[in-house]
Amino acid sequence: MFSTVKDDMSIESTLISKERKNAKFPVEELTNVWDGGKEETELRRKIVKLFEDDPVLKSPPICTMTREERFTKATRKSAYIYRNLIPNNGLHPGSREFEHFSRAMPIENNLLVHMIAFIPCIKSFGSQEQVAKWLPLALNLNIIGAYAQTELGHGSFLRGIETEATFDKKTQEFVINCPKVSSMKWWPGDMGLNANHALVMANLIIDGKEYGMHAFIVQIRDLSTHMPLPGVTVGDIGSKMGFEAIDNGFLYMKNVRIPRENLLNKNSEVKPDGTYVKKASDRLMYGSMVNLRVNLPKSQAIDVLAKACTIAIRYSAVRRQGLLNPGGAEVAVLDYTLQQHKLIPQLATVYATKFAGEGIIKKHQAFLQNMAKGNISDLAEIHALSASFKASVSEQCTEGVEVCRRACGGHGYSQASGLPFLLCKITPSCTYEGENTVLYLQTARYLVKCASKQAADLPESIAFLVQPIQDMKGSITSLDNLIICFKNSAALCVQGVSKKVNEMSNKGLAMHEVWNKSSVQLVKSAKMYVMQYIIGAFVSFVTEVKCSEPIKEILQDLCCLYGLHYINTHSGEFLKLGVLSAHHCTLAEETEIQLLEKLRPNAVGIVDAFDFTDSSMESCLGAYDGNVYERLFDMAKLSPLNKEKVHQESYRHLRPFLLEGRDILEGVKSKN
Numbered sequence: 001m002f003s004t005v006k007d008d009m010s011i012e013s014t015l016i017s018k019e020r021k022n023a024k025f026p027v028e029e030l031t032n033v034w035d036g037g038k039e040e041t042e043l044r045r046k047i048v049k050l051f052e053d054d055p056v057l058k059s060p061p062i063c064t065m066t067r068e069e070r071f072t073k074a075t076r077k078s079a080y081i082y083r084n085l086i087p088n089n090g091l092h093p094g095s096r097e098f099e100h101f102s103r104a105m106p107i108e109n110n111l112l113v114h115m116i117a118f119i120p121c122i123k124s125f126g127s128q129e130q131v132a133k134w135l136p137l138a139l140n141l142n143i144i145g146a147y148a149q150t151e152l153g154h155g156s157f158l159r160g161i162e163t164e165a166t167f168d169k170k171t172q173e174f175v176i177n178c179p180k181v182s183s184m185k186w187w188p189g190d191m192g193l194n195a196n197h198a199l200v201m202a203n204l205i206i207d208g209k210e211y212g213m214h215a216f217i218v219q220i221r222d223l224s225t226h227m228p229l230p231g232v233t234v235g236d237i238g239s240k241m242g243f244e245a246i247d248n249g250f251l252y253m254k255n256v257r258i259p260r261e262n263l264l265n266k267n268s269e270v271k272p273d274g275t276y277v278k279k280a281s282d283r284l285m286y287g288s289m290v291n292l293r294v295n296l297p298k299s300q301a302i303d304v305l306a307k308a309c310t311i312a313i314r315y316s317a318v319r320r321q322g323l324l325n326p327g328g329a330e331v332a333v334l335d336y337t338l339q340q341h342k343l344i345p346q347l348a349t350v351y352a353t354k355f356a357g358e359g360i361i362k363k364h365q366a367f368l369q370n371m372a373k374g375n376i377s378d379l380a381e382i383h384a385l386s387a388s389f390k391a392s393v394s395e396q397c398t399e400g401v402e403v404c405r406r407a408c409g410g411h412g413y414s415q416a417s418g419l420p421f422l423l424c425k426i427t428p429s430c431t432y433e434g435e436n437t438v439l440y441l442q443t444a445r446y447l448v449k450c451a452s453k454q455a456a457d458l459p460e461s462i463a464f465l466v467q468p469i470q471d472m473k474g475s476i477t478s479l480d481n482l483i484i485c486f487k488n489s490a491a492l493c494v495q496g497v498s499k500k501v502n503e504m505s506n507k508g509l510a511m512h513e514v515w516n517k518s519s520v521q522l523v524k525s526a527k528m529y530v531m532q533y534i535i536g537a538f539v540s541f542v543t544e545v546k547c548s549e550p551i552k553e554i555l556q557d558l559c560c561l562y563g564l565h566y567i568n569t570h571s572g573e574f575l576k577l578g579v580l581s582a583h584h585c586t587l588a589e590e591t592e593i594q595l596l597e598k599l600r601p602n603a604v605g606i607v608d609a610f611d612f613t614d615s616s617m618e619s620c621l622g623a624y625d626g627n628v629y630e631r632l633f634d635m636a637k638l639s640p641l642n643k644e645k646v647h648q649e650s651y652r653h654l655r656p657f658l659l660e661g662r663d664i665l666e667g668v669k670s671k672n
């Protein structure tokens with residue numbers, strides 16, 4: 001319907017090629033560092049290619065589809081992928097292989113919660129017999145399960161959950177009930193339309209006594225007809241800010257009966273006579289959430305920011321607007337220091353959070369090994385670290401994606417840029433798996449407890465909180481001094497708020513009031529604690545990684561930039577704590593600007609090193625060839641509103657006015 005408009009030679013493509021020629025480091029080597037080695041890059045590319053070459057996985061750009069089409073296509077593709085392309089024994093979240101598959105997944109997919117929450121819960125909460133029964137069925141998609149914890153009335157405060165599982169000794173069943181409207185399960189992914197089972201978190205009741213939240217496997221739909229079972233009301237909660245392809249659902253249960261064996265009973269059991277047997281700490285009930293918070297930030301948030309950076313930096317390298325030299329040619333917007341100041345720190349965030357996250361995954365794996373031997377002494381530390389890490393990463397990456405989107409000007413608002421999709425994908429990561437504020441408070445609770453102990457009684461990674469403040473020797477901009485600066489700040493924040501808590505409670509104020517009145521500072525201290533962890537982990541990575549000098553230099557510069565950018569955007573906090581002087585802050589700002597200038601020529605190379613394929617981004621602004629304008633026009637042509645030259649509804653509703661206008665104009669014409 002539209003004629004083709006093409007430039008003979010796109011200036012934008014030429015510009016981006018020049019950027020690549022100017023890069024001062026081997027891009028492929030940085031890709032290998034990102035992936036964790038050359039072999040890992042090769043393996044990831046093989047997996048991505050397998051997915052991208054598969055004709056079953058092709059579909060139109062998502063911005064041209066309705067929600068219904070997006071859900072349908074995602075379900076078709078996901079069912080196919082999980083049955084045919086994912087290894088039969090599943091993948092372990094946190095493993096490299098899991099990361100490679102998550103990079104290969106189509107831009108929209110579903111059945112994820114089944115894979116990343118339902119299956120892992122069977123493994124962590126089920127006894128050996130239960131795992132043997134449910135796991136093969138779940139891995140084969142013979143049963144599809146949701147993780148049904150949150151209710152209409154309660155998400156954060158799990159002790160307030162209202163769904164009940166009452167033991168009926170006579171029939172040896174649990175009777176599941178949502179006593180009120182607010183008790184219905186609300187939000188779980190895959191639950192509205194696709195799931196036929198749910199891992200329901202409910203309050204266990206035996207002989208009228210409440211035993212708190214436990215995990216039950218509840219069948220919600222018939223396996224042959226897919227109809228909801230008696231007593232079950234289930235459906236999709238409706239359209240959201242994003243996640244169009246996912247059927248986040250509601251589930252209302254009235255007298256739904258399940259066999260006694262469906263209580264996942266590795267940690268606690270109900271005997272046939274109703275005796276309750278506790279086999280492990282109640283805290284392990286929360287283990288599923290630690291698992292998600294440790295293993296998913298990379299695919300949920302860090303990769304999303306990496307994509308947004310790729311789009312915004314490639315676009316900024318070809319978008320020319322305005323003059324730097326009076327009388328000269330128009331410049332790429334990436335040449336403006338202010339554009340660099342928006343975008344290059346986001347690149348630093350991607351690297352910092354990715355390598356710090358790998359450290360947490362290792363810590364968690366060590367914890368799981370100890371737990372298998374019955375030792376859960378590190379649980380509080382890993383909970384505190386993973387809670388604040390998930391909160392900080394989701395927050396930093398969400399803010400970063402919005403910075404990238406706005407940095408693309410008007411085109412960043414277009415779905416064709418891919419950026420609104422990324423923003424809507426990343427923003428709920430601040431809420432799900434634990435709302436960020438609530439998670440920071442959990443970390444702070446642990447830190448305040450630690451602050452009253454002796455260093456020798458604390459885990460090694462926490463002892464600095466109660467040790468003397470360290471002196472910085474030399475420039476604030478050295479990596480060693482950055483670590484000291486963040487550690488000192490975290491220690492002073494925690495000590496400060498602990499003092500406030502103690503003083504108020506010594507004056508006789510009830511603890512819950514003390515806590516509420518201190519919560520602003522508590523959250524600040526948790527944020528500073530996790531920042532010192534991230535900086536420390538990034539510095540260790542940069543120091544230890546084996547790579548060529550130019551790559552090392554880029555990583556060191558990104559690491560320094562990450563720390564300095566945080567200092568410069570929160571300088572008031574550092575000054576208030578007395579960790580930095582005004583002179584330090586001035587130096588930090590100048591050094592940040594110098595680093596931006598130094599990294600600028602490598603910016604396109606650094607995003608190329610993430611190695612995202614064009615089809616994994618669906619972005620007219622971020623494609624490898626830089627051909628932004630032709631792509632935007634081609635995408636506009638696909639808009640469903642452009643199917644007909646005359647849209648029938650515009651014609652129908654506006655025609656009467658137009659006819660009036662035509663008559664007036666013709667009258668004017670004939671008078672003249």
Ligand SMILES: CCCCCCCC/C=C\CCCCCCCCCCCCCCCC(=O)SCCNC(=O)CCNC(=O)[C@H](O)C(C)(C)COP(=O)(O)OP(=O)(O)OC[C@H]1O[C@@H](n2cnc3c(N)ncnc32)[C@H](O)[C@@H]1OP(=O)(O)O
Nearest residue numbers: 090091101102115119156158283286299300383432433434
């Ligand atoms: C096998 C798999 C194959 C996979 C194949 C896949 C292939 C790859 C394909 C793709 C991959 C793509 C990747 C993903 C891409 C992204 C897409 C996005 C997907 C979206 C997924 C969304 C999932 C979302 C799931 C959810 O949201 S589930 C719901 C989460 N809800 C919460 O987190 C609730 C938060 N609330 C709480 O945690 C608690 O209730 C509370 C806040 C801690 C309560 O506070 P309270 O003070 O009341 O605590 P108490 O209950 O009294 O407890 C007190 C003590 O317990 C300690 N505590 C608390 N929590 C924990 C814990 N978690 N662990 C340990 N200890 C804990 C607490 O500190 C107290 O201790 P004390 O000593 O101080 O007393």
Ligand SMILES: Cc1cc2nc3c(=O)[nH]c(=O)nc-3n(C[C@H](O)[C@H](O)[C@H](O)COP(=O)(O)OP(=O)(O)OC[C@H]3O[C@@H](n4cnc5c(N)ncnc54)[C@H](O)[C@@H]3O)c2cc1C
Nearest residue numbers: 147149150154155156187188189428431432433434435437
């Ligand atoms: C896209 C998406 C997918 C989801 N998938 C699932 C799923 O698969 N399964 C599932 O079970 N759930 C799921 N959820 C639900 C999610 O886990 C909850 O929404 C989340 O845990 C937050 O709980 P809430 O909604 O009750 O928020 P609330 O706790 O009501 O938060 C509202 C506000 O109150 C504040 N607040 C709450 N408590 C405190 C406190 N103690 N101190 C200070 N401030 C406080 C919060 O900071 C926030 O600002 C999903 C949610 C979304 C958005």
